[in-house]
Amino acid sequence: xxxxxxxxxxxxxxxxxxxxxxxxxxxxxxxxxxxxxxxxxxxxxxxxxxxxxxxxxxxxxxxxxxxxxxxxxxxxxxxxxxxxxxxxxxxxxxxxxxxxxxxxxxxxxxxxxxxxxxxxxxxxxxxxxxxxxxxxxxxxxxxxxxxxxxxxxxxxxxxxxxxxxxxxxxxxxxxxxxxxxxxxxxxxxxxxxxxxxxxxxxxxxxxxxxxxxxxxxxxxxxxxxxxxxxxxxxxxxxxxxxxxxxxxxxxxxxxxxxxxxxxxxxxxxxxxxxxxxxxxxxxxxxxxxxxxxxxxxxxxx
Amino acid sequence: xxxxxxxxxxxxxxxxxxxxxxxxxxxxxxxxxxxxxxxxxxxxxxxxxxxxxxxxxxxxxxxxxxxxxxxxxxxxxxxxxxxxxxxxxxxxxxxxxxxxxxxxxxxxxxxxxxxxxxxxxxxxxxxxxxxxxxxxxxxxxxxxxxxxxxxxxxxxxxxxxxxxxxxxxxxxxxxxxxxxxxxxxxxxxxxxxxxxxxxxxxxxxxxxxxxxxxxxxxxxxxxxxxxxxxxxxxxxxxxxxxxxxx
Numbered sequence: 187x188x189x190x191x192x193x194x195x196x197x198x199x200x201x202x203x204x205x206x207x208x209x210x211x212x213x214x215x216x217x218x219x220x221x222x223x224x225x226x227x228x229x230x231x232x233x234x235x236x237x238x239x240x241x242x243x244x245x246x247x248x249x250x251x252x253x254x255x256x257x258x259x260x261x262x263x264x265x266x267x268x269x270x271x272x273x274x275x276x277x278x279x280x281x282x283x284x285x286x287x288x289x290x291x292x293x294x295x296x297x298x299x300x301x302x303x304x305x306x307x308x309x310x311x312x313x314x315x316x317x318x319x320x321x322x323x324x325x326x327x328x329x330x331x332x333x334x335x336x337x338x339x340x341x342x343x344x345x346x347x348x349x350x351x352x353x354x355x356x357x358x359x360x361x362x363x364x365x366x367x368x369x370x371x372x373x374x375x376x377x378x379x380x381x382x383x384x385x386x387x388x389x390x391x392x393x394x395x396x397x398x399x400x401x402x403x404x405x406x407x408x409x410x411x412x413x414x415x416x417x418x419x420x421x422x423x424x425x426x427x428x429x430x431x432x433x434x435x436x437x438x439x440x441x442x443x444x445x446x447x448x449x450x451x452x453x454x455x456x457x458x459x460x461x462x463x464x465x466x467x468x469x470x471x472x473x474x475x476x477x478x479x480x481x482x483x484x485x486x487x
Numbered sequence: 488x489x490x491x492x493x494x495x496x497x498x499x500x501x502x503x504x505x506x507x508x509x510x511x512x513x514x515x516x517x518x519x520x521x522x523x524x525x526x527x528x529x530x531x532x533x534x535x536x537x538x539x540x541x542x543x544x545x546x547x548x549x550x551x552x553x554x555x556x557x558x559x560x561x562x563x564x565x566x567x568x569x570x571x572x573x574x575x576x577x578x579x580x581x582x583x584x585x586x587x588x589x590x591x592x593x594x595x596x597x598x599x600x601x602x603x604x605x606x607x608x609x610x611x612x613x614x615x616x617x618x619x620x621x622x623x624x625x626x627x628x629x630x631x632x633x634x635x636x637x638x639x640x641x642x643x644x645x646x647x648x649x650x651x652x653x654x655x656x657x658x659x660x661x662x663x664x665x666x667x668x669x670x671x672x673x674x675x676x677x678x679x680x681x682x683x684x685x686x687x688x689x690x691x692x693x694x695x696x697x698x699x700x701x702x703x704x705x706x707x708x709x710x711x712x713x714x715x716x717x718x719x720x721x722x723x724x725x726x727x728x729x730x731x732x733x
Contacts, residue, residue, distance in 0.1 A: 234730075237572075237573060238572070238576050239569060239572060239730070239731040239732070240732060241728065241730060254576055255576040255577065257576065260573065260574065260575075260576050265573075266573050268569055268573075269566070269569070269733075272566030272567055272569050272733075273565065274498075274502060274561065274565045274567055275565065276502050276503050277498075277501050277502060278501070281497070281501045282567075284497065285494050285497055285498050285501070285571075286494070286570060286571070286574050288493050288494035289490055289491050289493075289494035289571070289574045290490065291490045326570070332574075
């Protein structure tokens with residue numbers, strides 16, 4: 187059976203620049219797959235090639251076994267939001283959706299349902315030029331859902347959403363996946379993606395650096411060590427340092443990078459030290475991300 | 488295809504620029520036709536329909552050209568080409584649907600404009616006793632077909648040149664200035680005024696009678712349709728290969 191999304195050996199050159207380099211990954215139905223990478227890593231170019239907007243230099247990208255432009259019923263197969271909602275500023279939100287609905291033979295009732303779903307019914311008559319980024323994102327999401335598609339491709343969908351909107355989006359994406367749909371989501375909000383994604387594809391400089399279930403990737407990453415606070419932490423730090431541990435911090439709180447909580451606890455007991463706090467620090471998705479992509483090579487943006 | 492054409496018609500109806508251009512074209516023709524027919528002193532040789540066709544035909548055609556360009560370039564300017572292509576991935580089908588939608592509206596614009604000119608001439612011709620009926624049929628056909636074909640040419644230009652300002656300024660400069668200047672070159676002078684965009688459009692207006700400097704109305708119509716088809720075909724070839732990155 188074909189994967190919901192299959193990218194194989196995808197490569198794209200823009201003149202001398204190699205934006206995507208022999209990239210391969212798959213996305214399966216019933217899973218939310220996070221697509222991560224620094225700015226300029228080639229995420230958006232990859233999604234645009236997947237959706238037939240950019241022609242690959244080589245390689246292929248298919249949705250349910252077919253290239254996107256060859257799909258017989260694209261609206262009911264794939265829904266996508268790219269670069270936020272792109273709108274004509276003089277057209278109302280409702281009319282924006284209606285232009286897309288009419289092109290695919292979808293009635294106005296579905297448009298109204300979606301406006302309710304994304305909480306834009308009250309603003310739907312207003313010209314889209316006055317919409318906030320969050321409203322544009324929600325309208326874009328409504329457009330992606332017009333055909334109740336089997337596959338969703340979302341590029342930074344949480345941009346501009348308030349915490350309530352982000353939580354709604356997370357629950358909504360989980361619900362879509364539980365219904366058997368495939369969701370591919372690129373995002374910079376790593377903590378958010380850590381709570382949403384089942385699988386993760388990480389790319390850097392156009393190449394895949396990791397593709398696995400999120401839990402596998404997290405467990406593969408280096409542990410975060412232990413944080414200890416209290417009156418005797420300075421002495422504890424000295425003892426651990428002399429024993430070869432990597433210790434950092436100040437006289438009131440230290441972090442031991444390469445020892446477990448149990449190992450540090452035994453040292454504390456052996457030397458009868460007084461502490462007030464001992465907290466294991468787990469590796470976050472952010473730590474893993476920086477480890478895999480080489481420490482934020484994309485720079486600030 | 489019908490769904491996509493409906494969507495394109497809806498897009499045109501829901502933007503103020505298009506409505507404004509449509510309204511401006513009709514307002515200019517209406518006000519000016521009435522004023523000219525009501526107040527100008529025509530002598531015995533003057534034909535009111537000829538004057539109206541020569542003076543206002545190019546204005547309506549130019550506005551139709553701009554409407555055609557806007558129908559395509561607005562998508563690229565505002566980035567709506569991306570959601571549109573996600574719904575209609577076949578770029579050729581999308582652009583041909585735009586062409587059909589623009590043609591339909593431009594036919595209506597041209598017909599109404601022509602009817603206003605012909606109607607004003609006929610009414611005031613009766614009232615003021617001048618010849619207001621000559622060229623009436625040719626003018627009505629010329630305005631209708633000429634406006635539609637210029638709008639189609641605009642769609643082709645828009646498909647070929649995505650930059651909205653560049654496309655509009657470029658085609659207007661060519662049509663109103665450059666073609667006349669090129670026509671001054673000795674070896675071009677013999678054919679460009681007759682077969683160029685301006686000459687063919689003027690001939691299509693149907694008010695030049697048997698003037699040997701102009702093509703007959705049917706030939707002019709076919710030639711302008713050929714020009715529009717060539718530009719559209721080149722645009723579609725380029726469009727299919729082009730990356731849509733915004």
